[in-house]
Amino acid sequence: MCGIIGIVGQGPVNQSLYDGLTVLQHRGQDAAGIVTYHDGRLYLRKGNGLVRDVFRARHMQELVGNIGIGHVRYPTAGSSSSAEAQPFYVNSPFGITLGHNGNLINTEALKRELFLQDRRHINTESDSEVLLNIFAQELLHQQPLHLEPEHVFNAVGAVHRRCRGAYGVVAMINGHGIVAFRDPYGIRPVVYGMRETAAGLEYMVASESVALDALGFKLIRDLAPGEAIYIDLSGHLHTRQCAEAPQYSPCIFEYVYFARPDSIIDDVFVHKARMRMGDYLGRKIMREWPDHDIDVVIPIPETSRTSALELAMRLGVKYREGFIKNRYIARTFIMPGQTERKKSVRQKLNPIGLEFQGKNVLLVDDSIVRGTTSREIVMMARDAGARRVYFASASPPVRYPNVYGIDMPAAHELIAHGRTEQEVCEAICADRLIYQDLPDLVRAVQKGNPKLARFDTAVFDGDYVTGVSPDYLAALEQRRAEGKIAVRVPRQAHIDLHNTV
Numbered sequence: 193m194c195g196i197i198g199i200v201g202q203g204p205v206n207q208s209l210y211d212g213l214t215v216l217q218h219r220g221q222d223a224a225g226i227v228t229y230h231d232g233r234l235y236l237r238k239g240n241g242l243v244r245d246v247f248r249a250r251h252m253q254e255l256v257g258n259i260g261i262g263h264v265r266y267p268t269a270g271s272s273s274s275a276e277a278q279p280f281y282v283n284s285p286f287g288i289t290l291g292h293n294g295n296l297i298n299t300e301a302l303k304r305e306l307f308l309q310d311r312r313h314i315n316t317e318s319d320s321e322v323l324l325n326i327f328a329q330e331l332l333h334q335q336p337l338h339l340e341p342e343h344v345f346n347a348v349g350a351v352h353r354r355c356r357g358a359y360g361v362v363a364m365i366n367g368h369g370i371v372a373f374r375d376p377y378g379i380r381p382v383v384y385g386m387r388e389t390a391a392g393l394e395y396m397v398a399s400e401s402v403a404l405d406a407l408g409f410k411l412i413r414d415l416a417p418g419e420a421i422y423i424d425l426s427g428h429l430h431t432r433q434c435a436e437a438p439q440y441s442p443c444i445f446e447y448v449y450f451a452r453p454d455s456i457i458d459d460v461f462v463h464k465a466r467m468r469m470g471d472y473l474g475r476k477i478m479r480e481w482p483d484h485d486i487d488v489v490i491p492i493p494e495t496s497r498t499s500a501l502e503l504a505m506r507l508g509v510k511y512r513e514g515f516i517k518n519r520y521i522a523r524t525f526i527m528p529g530q531t532e533r534k535k536s537v538r539q540k541l542n543p544i545g546l547e548f549q550g551k552n553v554l555l556v557d558d559s560i561v562r563g564t565t566s567r568e569i570v571m572m573a574r575d576a577g578a579r580r581v582y583f584a585s586a587s588p589p590v591r592y593p594n595v596y597g598i599d600m601p602a603a604h605e606l607i608a609h610g611r612t613e614q615e616v617c618e619a620i621c622a623d624r625l626i627y628q629d630l631p632d633l634v635r636a637v638q639k640g641n642p643k644l645a646r647f648d649t650a651v652f653d654g655d656y657v658t659g660v661s662p663d664y665l666a667a668l669e670q671r672r673a674e675g676k677i678a679v680r681v682p683r684q685a686h687i688d689l690h691n692t693v
């Protein structure tokens with residue numbers, strides 16, 4: 193899950209882009225990038241690391257201009273190499289830079305087309321570079337001498353026809369403006385807003401509303417699935433539905449884990465959705481285990497806190513922050529590489545012994561994916577003296593790969609794949625395991641916006657909104673096993689094509 197941002201301002205945007213990216217950091221920790229435009233030139237800085245590590249004062253000073261875009265990356269294609277950090281750049285037509293959140297599922301076919309039909313060279317394994325070139329090629333097809341919104345929207349329409357998969361995109365067209373769009377299913381989120389300044393109105397697009405809040409922008413609305421927004425250099429805003437048959441199906445995992453709780457996505461407060469997840473899970477426990485002997489509910493920080501508190505209230509059981517999180521360790525799940533993830537769980541969380549000693553504890557997490565966290569944490573609870581360790585997951589068993597921008601392309605990595613709930617319980621060494629039911633998860637989100645008739649719930653039920661062939665999934669599994677997807681590349685051990693130092 194990456195984070196994207198774009199600002200058309202009335203003054204320098206470098207600091208606002210930087211600040212916005214730090215607020216979106218939870219969506220991608222592996223690489224970050226900003227590109228600005230000033231007086232006919234683009235200024236790009238990108239590299240591996242957290243936002244605070246990638247941009248030094250000397251870079252910030254060089255990122256001049258009143259318009260720019262930014263990206264934080266969590267790789268789901270190619271490798272973690274800085275050559276695949278975003279925004280990507282292509283020089284024709286106009287000079288376009290692009291940041292992408294999501295994942296394409298027809299990358300290889302598009303890459304072939306780009307070469308055979310358009311003689312375009314793709315220099316990395318990143319699907320985002322392919323997406324950029326498709327957009328660029330389609331813009332070129334419009335043969336625009338003077339770029340009009342019409343041309344931009346036609347190009348986005350063609351992207352929708354050619355690209356399959358998930359994409360929330362922000363792109364900057366040199367000398368013209370910023371365009372953002374969402375795939376026809378709206379799998380990945382994109383919002384936009386505005387800020388009034390003494391010099392005039394400024395516009396911003398971002399993956400999550402929390403980035404707008406932090407910069408003092410007022411949320412206008414989400415982009416609809418398939419819709420594009422184009423803000424030109426003089427600050428005029430244009431929007432257009434560019435897809436032929438858009439169908440709202442946002443990714444439900446944004447609500448479970450990815451998004452910040454203080455964001456509003458597709459008119460649903462993430463915080464409230466998580467509260468309802470906790471409440472519904474509490475009701476399930478009361479239904480199925482009315483004579484439970486839980487003494488205390490303990491969340492596994494960070495994300496499960498919201499749902500765990502509601503769950504405890506529903507059960508009428510004490511809620512205690514029994515694990516303390518080291519605030520300097522980042523999110524574990526989005527780290528590339530299982531060794532790094534595993535090590536981080538223990539570094540990140542430490543139990544407060546007295547909350548566990550002699551008690552039957554119910555540990556609550558938002559999800560169990562690979563089981564890295566739950567396995568370790570159950571053991572830590574036992575080591576801390578718990579009598580019985582029960583585990584509850586605010587989402588259902590994750591049994592199927594994700595192909596839309598979450599790095600779980602292979603079913604064999606998922607602890608619940610091919611296992612019954614009882615077998616997962618045994619695998620994580622818990623005394624009892626309770627999962628949320630899928631209809632309850634859907635209800636928890638949908639209650640915030642009843643107009644959302646469908647979600648992408650593929651990781652739970654294998655129903656992919658874009659359709660995915662078994663062959664494609666088998667090939668992914670194979671490529672992952674060969675270490676070819678989101679591969680961890682040692683930092684500094686590569687050479688890349690374009691980057692400012």
Ligand SMILES: O=P(O)(O)OC[C@H]1O[C@H](OP(=O)(O)OP(=O)(O)O)[C@H](O)[C@@H]1O
Binds near residue numbers: 492494525557560564
């Ligand atoms: O079963 P797993 O493969 O371990 O994945 C699931 C865990 O990973 C995430 O936590 P993470 O540490 O990434 O972020 P958080 O601090 O926001 O909870 C998520 O909240 C679960 O705790």
Ligand SMILES: NC(=O)CC[C@H](N)C(=O)O
Binds near residue numbers: 193265269292294597
């Ligand atoms: N998580 C994402 O959104 C990843 C974007 C893109 N597929 C990449 O790997 O860079």
Ligand SMILES: [Mg+2]
Binds near residue numbers: 492495496558565
């Ligand atoms: Mg967690």
